[in-house]
Amino acid sequence: MSYDKELVAHKLRRWENYLINYKLPAWKELPDIGLYMDQVIALLGQYLDFIPVEEKNKPVTPTTINNYVRLKVMPAPEKRKYYRIHIAYLIMIFTLKQGTSINGIQQLLPVNAPEEEVKAFYTNYIQRLQEISLFYIEQTRAAAQDLLDQPKEAKEGAIEHFITQSILMSGFSRILADKLLRLRDADTQQVLELEKTSDERGYHPTIAPDKKKED
Incomplete structure (x- = not known):
């Protein structure tokens, strides 16, 4: 099977246009009335509609949310209800999940932080996401310029x-x-010693002789 170049170019333009206009809700726009699980899942489905959904593997389920609570990546609901702070955590978790593991997310998000600290972190987070989206658009367009401009050619x-x-x-x-992420709370001297030991082991056989292995 081959690709329809015009269809792919269309999809790339559509994705670009989507990212240009995509914005996560500001802190004050998040509901703070106390939502039940099914309401939370429906809401996240709207906020995170860019994440591909497979019929047998939906990105947001009660099980995944309960696991994040159990792993203490986010605070537990209050009397089975989720408030603004919970929604903010879930938005950050599910967007970060596209690029790192749950262990990485645990290191990045504020743990057991007061609401004002979470608010500041979330506000900064959504701003960074928008900036990265625009940077990604530029990189994608540069990489696929010919395909976008003249798909048939x-x-x-x-x-x-x-x-x-x-x-x-x-x-x-x-x-x-x-x-x-592994450098968080690392012993600087120990890391440098490990690098030195790695360098002293010699060159990696599968890379160019002027390149040393990176551990």
């Missing part, structure tokens, strides 16, 4: 190349994020 394999590039960039970004 795009070279054979252009779509597969772009998909591969997107996957590899995503992978490198996640690897770097994981490396940096």
Whole structure:
């Protein structure tokens, strides 16, 4: 099966337009009236409608939310009701989940923080998400310029190349994020000693001789 280049270009433009206009709700826009689980799931479905939904693997379920509470990634509901602070945590968790593990999320989000601190963190978070969305649009457009401008004239394999590039960039970004997350509360001297030991082991056989292995 081959790709319809014009259809792919259409999808890329649609995704770009979506991201340009996409904004997460501000703190004051989040409901604070006390919602039950089914209401929370419906609300998150509206806020996070860009996340692909598979019939047998919905991104937001009661089980996943209960697990986040059990793992103390977010505060527990009050008498089975979820308020603004809970919705804010869930929005951040489900958006971060697209690029890191639950362990990484636990390190990034404020744990057992007072509401004002969560409010400030969430406000900064949604601003960063919008900035990254615009940066991502620029990078995507640059990488797929020919396909977007003249889809019919795009070279054979252009779509597969772009998909591969997107996957590899995503992978490198996640690897770097994981490396940096592991530095939290790390013993600086111990990290440097481990790097020194790694360097002294010699060159990695599968990379160029002027490149040393990165641990």
